[in-house]
Amino acid sequence: MYGLVSQYLKYRKKETEKFNGTEKLGRILLCLYVVPFVLWAFDISTTFYAINVLGVAGEENPLGWPFGVLGALIFYVPALAFTYLLLFKVKDRYSPFAAILITALALFSGIMNLCAGLHNLGIISDFVHRY
Numbered sequence: 001m002y003g004l005v006s007q008y009l010k011y012r013k014k015e016t017e018k019f020n021g022t023e024k025l026g027r028i029l030l031c032l033y034v035v036p037f038v039l040w041a042f043d044i045s046t047t048f049y050a051i052n053v054l055g056v057a058g059e060e061n062p063l064g065w066p067f068g069v070l071g072a073l074i075f076y077v078p079a080l081a082f083t084y085l086l087l088f089k090v091k092d093r094y095s096p097f098a099a100i101l102i103t104a105l106a107l108f109s110g111i112m113n114l115c116a117g118l119h120n121l122g123i124i125s126d127f128v129h130r131y
Contacts, residue, residue, distance in 0.1 A: 036110030
């Protein structure tokens with residue numbers, strides 16, 4: 001019980017700390033990167049289920065299904081790292097604007113993953129309702 005109370009008090013102390021605008025923006029932008037990663041995972045899971053489990057879909061990527069998974073990571077991981085560097089390491093006047101642009105591109109790419117996952121979900125739903 002003591003451990004819970006002490007952790008809560010530490011959390012309350014951190015909550016009252018004041019952050020400047022750039023640091024607050026940086027925390028928000030880095031938290032937004034969860035959205036594209038979740039949407040990418042949704043796309044991966046529905047693609048895997050449609051291709052490997054049900055066998056009702058195919059991959060249009062010339063590299064094939066397993067290598068297609070790496071396509072989003074090739075963008076998301078460097079974008080996350082570059083956003084972190086821009087916001088917390090490079091103290092330039094235009095760094096927050098560049099970080100916002102990169103985050104917006106990552107969110108747009110995540111929305112494209114959502115569309116692909118929903119398409120796969122439609123294929124899976126048609127197959128399930130047909131049989």
